[in-house]
Amino acid sequence: MSSLMNKTEEQPQEELQLVAFFLQGEEFAVDIQRVREVLKLPPITPLPQSLDFIEGVINLRGEVIPVIDLRKRFRLADAAKSEKARIIIVEIDEGMVGLIVDSVTEVLHLNPSAIEPPPRRLAGTRTEFISGVGKLGDRLIIILHLEKILSAEEQLEMEHLQLAEPERLALNR
Amino acid sequence: MDTSEYRDLFLAEAREYLQGLNIALLELESNPANREVLQEMFRAAHSLKGMSATMGYQQLANLTHQMENVLDFLRQGTLRADRDVANILFESLDLLELLLGRLDEPAACLEQVDRVVGKLRAACDGSMEEDGLAENTAGADTLLLDEFEKEMLRAGCASGERARHLEVVLDASCLLKSVRAYMVFKLLEKFGHLVKAVPGTQELEEEQFEDRFQLVILTQAADETIRAELLQIAEVANVLVRDVPEMDGTSASLEPVVTRKVELVSEAAIVQDEANGERKNIRRSAEKTIRVETDKLDKLINLVGELVVNRTRVVELGRIDVAAELVSAVEQLDRITTDLQSAVMKLRMVPIKQVFDRFPRMVRDLSQEKGKKVNLEVRGEETELDRSIVNQIGDPLVHLLRNSVDHGIEPPGERVQNGKPEEGTIILEARHEGSYVLIRVSDDGRGIATGEMLQKAVQKGLLSSAEAQRMSDEETLRLIFRNGFSTAEQVTDISGRGVGMDAVKTVIESMNGSVEIKTSPGEGTRFYVRLPLTLAIIKALLVEVAGEIYAIPIEAIRENLYVAHQDIKTIRGEKVINVRSEVLPLIYLGEMLGMKTGSSEEILSVVVVEAADRKTGLVVDVLLGQQEIVIKSLSRAVEGIRGVAGATVLGNGRVALILDVSSLI
Numbered sequence: 001m002s003s004l005m006n007k008t009e010e011q012p013q014e015e016l017q018l019v020a021f022f023l024q025g026e027e028f029a030v031d032i033q034r035v036r037e038v039l040k041l042p043p044i045t046p047l048p049q050s051l052d053f054i055e056g057v058i059n060l061r062g063e064v065i066p067v068i069d070l071r072k073r074f075r076l077a078d079a080a081k082s083e084k085a086r087i088i089i090v091e092i093d094e095g096m097v098g099l100i101v102d103s104v105t106e107v108l109h110l111n112p113s114a115i116e117p118p119p120r121r122l123a124g125t126r127t128e129f130i131s132g133v134g135k136l137g138d139r140l141i142i143i144l145h146l147e148k149i150l151s152a153e154e155q156l157e158m159e160h161l162q163l164a165e166p167e168r169l170a171l172n173r
Numbered sequence: 174m175d176t177s178e179y180r181d182l183f184l185a186e187a188r189e190y191l192q193g194l195n196i197a198l199l200e201l202e203s204n205p206a207n208r209e210v211l212q213e214m215f216r217a218a219h220s221l222k223g224m225s226a227t228m229g230y231q232q233l234a235n236l237t238h239q240m241e242n243v244l245d246f247l248r249q250g251t252l253r254a255d256r257d258v259a260n261i262l263f264e265s266l267d268l269l270e271l272l273l274g275r276l277d278e279p280a281a282c283l284e285q286v287d288r289v290v291g292k293l294r295a296a297c298d299g300s301m302e303e304d305g306l307a308e309n310t311a312g313a314d315t316l317l318l319d320e321f322e323k324e325m326l327r328a329g330c331a332s333g334e335r336a337r338h339l340e341v342v343l344d345a346s347c348l349l350k351s352v353r354a355y356m357v358f359k360l361l362e363k364f365g366h367l368v369k370a371v372p373g374t375q376e377l378e379e380e381q382f383e384d385r386f387q388l389v390i391l392t393q394a395a396d397e398t399i400r401a402e403l404l405q406i407a408e409v410a411n412v413l414v415r416d417v418p419e420m421d422g423t424s425a426s427l428e429p430v431v432t433r434k435v436e437l438v439s440e441a442a443i444v445q446d447e448a449n450g451e452r453k454n455i456r457r458s459a460e461k462t463i464r465v466e467t468d469k470l471d472k473l474i475n476l477v478g479e480l481v482v483n484r485t486r487v488v489e490l491g492r493i494d495v496a497a498e499l500v501s502a503v504e505q506l507d508r509i510t511t512d513l514q515s516a517v518m519k520l521r522m523v524p525i526k527q528v529f530d531r532f533p534r535m536v537r538d539l540s541q542e543k544g545k546k547v548n549l550e551v552r553g554e555e556t557e558l559d560r561s562i563v564n565q566i567g568d569p570l571v572h573l574l575r576n577s578v579d580h581g582i583e584p585p586g587e588r589v590q591n592g593k594p595e596e597g598t599i600i601l602e603a604r605h606e607g608s609y610v611l612i613r614v615s616d617d618g619r620g621i622a623t624g625e626m627l628q629k630a631v632q633k634g635l636l637s638s639a640e641a642q643r644m645s646d647e648e649t650l651r652l653i654f655r656n657g658f659s660t661a662e663q664v665t666d667i668s669g670r671g672v673g674m675d676a677v678k679t680v681i682e683s684m685n686g687s688v689e690i691k692t693s694p695g696e697g698t699r700f701y702v703r704l705p706l707t708l709a710i711i712k713a714l715l716v717e718v719a720g721e722i723y724a725i726p727i728e729a730i731r732e733n734l735y736v737a738h739q740d741i742k743t744i745r746g747e748k749v750i751n752v753r754s755e756v757l758p759l760i761y762l763g764e765m766l767g768m769k770t771g772s773s774e775e776i777l778s779v780v781v782v783e784a785a786d787r788k789t790g791l792v793v794d795v796l797l798g799q800q801e802i803v804i805k806s807l808s809r810a811v812e813g814i815r816g817v818a819g820a821t822v823l824g825n826g827r828v829a830l831i832l833d834v835s836s837l838i
Contacts, residue, residue, distance in 0.1 A: 042826075043826075043827050045721065045820075045827060045829065046768070047811055047817070047830070048766035048768060048816070048817070048830075049816070050814055054811055056828075057807065057808075057830075059826055059827065059828045061476075061479050062475045062482070062805070063475065064808065064820040064822070066807070066810045066811040094808060094809040095810060096808065097810050150810055
């Protein structure tokens with residue numbers, strides 16, 4: 001607790017703005033600087049013989065953009081897409097890609113000091129997908145490391161990601 | 174002055190001048206008396222010199238300065254453009270090219286520059302003393318008035334004006350000389366009117382002058398006033414006001430003087446145009462073209478493509494409903510959008526001249542090297558093609574031309590023996606043919622002996638002798654595009670190593686083009702290269718497979734068939750069909766693409782496609798029809814999927830994948 005306080009005083013940094021979204025009840029976020037726009041699900045053309053988490057390609061004002069189903073990427077249960085489902089268009093090294101999420105909630109303002117590195121205690125978990133865990137009141141928000149979203153050899157095991165209750169408490173304390 | 178940001182611009186312009194010089198020099202070589210070409214070369218060299226000096230590239234400036242001197246002597250007729258001089262100039266151009274490639278290493282080619290500059294100097298010395306003369310620009314030290322101008326002066330003097338001869342000297346360091354000249358012109362409008370300028374307005378506008386120019390004006394103002402006003406202009410170093418030679422300012426002595434030669438009539442006519450006539454002239458050539466980054470252009474094209482797609486939607490909505498006014502507004506929108514699209518697509522088009530221009534020089538060098546006499550005739554170089562195709566077509570054409578010089582055209586002796594002219598002719602021709610451009614490379618050489626080709630092919634194990642016997646001449650000729658085939662008896666550094674021709678075919682096919690060959694033994698060989706006008710738009714057949722729409726480029730399609738189930742045979746576990754006694758393997762597109770296969774219809778729709786000389790039948794669910802589609806590349810994130818060449822956006826806004834036939838079959 002005290003270490004957190006100290007950090008705040010040492011480095012008063014600029015606020016981070018994040019776009020927050022839900023995926024299977026868990027709250028995630030991406031840096032707003034990387035987000036180009038948020039869309040309702042347009043018709044998606046499947047790409048044959050591509051990686052399984054690539055849902056297909058869409059037409060974004062004349063540009064053809066690949067779309068990743070984040071549920072498939074994180075090996076979550078495949079749920080039917082609801083009305084609330086959205087595509088977040090983000091910019092990564094390879095160009096623009098869309099991320100299908102369950103719903104988009106809001107734009108968050110986070111002080112960098114409120115962001116912890118990925119929890120080390122999740123022993124054996126690959127945490128390359130996560131750049132940090134943000135704290136906002138009671139909420140814990142998993143901030144995605146976008147550059148790793150496409151690299152296929154990374155396999156994020158979601159069950160490890162869902163923070164166990166004791167860890168939640170530890171972080172919240 | 175920091176010039177680094179102009180570097181790319183400089184390079185682009187310098188290369189254009191260099192290209193122009195190469196072409197002009199070739200022309201000069203065949204026609205040494207052509208003064209127009211000399212004038213053009215002199216201007217190009219002069220501009221290059223000025224640009225290089227401005228940018229601080231001393232070596233380039235030094236070299237072009239010496240070239241300019243030689244060209245000046247040639248222009249004045251004190252030096253003859255013989256083969257030696259031409260070769261020195263060619264050498265200079267090669268060195269210029271080298272220097273342009275190594276701008277960042279100023280010291281790299283010092284020795285070479287010194288050597289070539291030495292040669293150029295020697296060429297000058299052979300004619301006259303150096304220096305002094307070299308600095309002269311076109312007729313700057315002589316002022317010849319033609320009858321028309323004299324008449325004007327006489328008329329002016331009669332109405333109380335005085336003819337004055339001005340010499341304006343600019344600072345040696347002046348960077349924008351044409352602007353200063355323009356300001357001088359502008360100012361003089363106040364005092365009277367301009368009768369003549371030396372050099373002419375065109376040259377002044379293009380900075381084709383050293384640091385001074387001369388003007389003849391009619392004015393009522395006092396010399397001192399004019400002089401003082403002109404000196405107000407920045408970077409004007411000095412102004413001399415004199416009487417006009419041959420005229421002393423009074424009408425008494427205005428008897429016609431016999432002029433030696435009247436060359437500047439047209440310039441004079443331009444100058445004495447209406448009061449602001451020269452202003453138009455100064456602006457004119459600068460505004461003809463602008464340079465735009467290709468990225469910006471592509472973005473525009475992309476947006477227009479999207480507009481076109483949306484237009485379709487609006488047009489459809491307009492049909493469903495409503496007010497007649499909306500319908501006519503939509504029709505209007507439709508028309509404008511179509512025009513806009515074709516206008517924008519034209520922005521991508523560039524004349525094939527850009528590529529053709531480098532060939533005369535190449536053929537000249539190569540034929541000299543090979544001891545052959547070859548005349549290259551270039552036709553249709555104004556034919557326009559998509560920029561991206563023009564960028565890629567250079568290398569294949571180089572191969573074809575080298576092939577003609579190397580293997581096609583016989584040595585002079587042999588040609589004479591066979592009753593042909595000593596000099597061989599290669600024709601390089603481009604022309605539009607429907608939505609294609611046809612490029613023809615033909616030579617009047619020895620042609621290709623198909624019999625020998627077959628022997629070679631059998632020797633190399635490309636064919637069995639039984640296969641060879643069955644081959645028609647046409648099929649045999651196509652062997653030339655096979656990997657590992659070459660008939661060259663004499664292996665040269667470029668053609669004749671069995672690479673090349675197959676690469677030519679690959680490159681051309683990758684652009685949705687095709688290449689054909691025809692030959693008549695003893696009479697010559699012709700290559701026909703067919704290219705689409707643009708890579709951005711292709712004709713495609715839309716098909717449906719497992720509920721998704723795919724586009725197959727028309728170029729790859731041979732025919733569409735409906736095949737009954739019972740006509741499908743199985744050979745060694747593979748399904749095939751028999752089409753006019755040709756056995757074609759069948760590929761079920763749905764399975765191939767890993768989609769859930771749909772129909773088990775009695776009659777199958779089959780698209781017969783061909784790539785790399787292999788025909789295959791693709792089984793699809795539904796044939797939807799032909800359409801022009803705009804090709805979009807797939808994102809880097811998902812590129813390289815086998816069987817998929819790209820994507821396009823259909824009229825309803827959905828993405829359809831474009832199949833890559835050659836990787837499917």
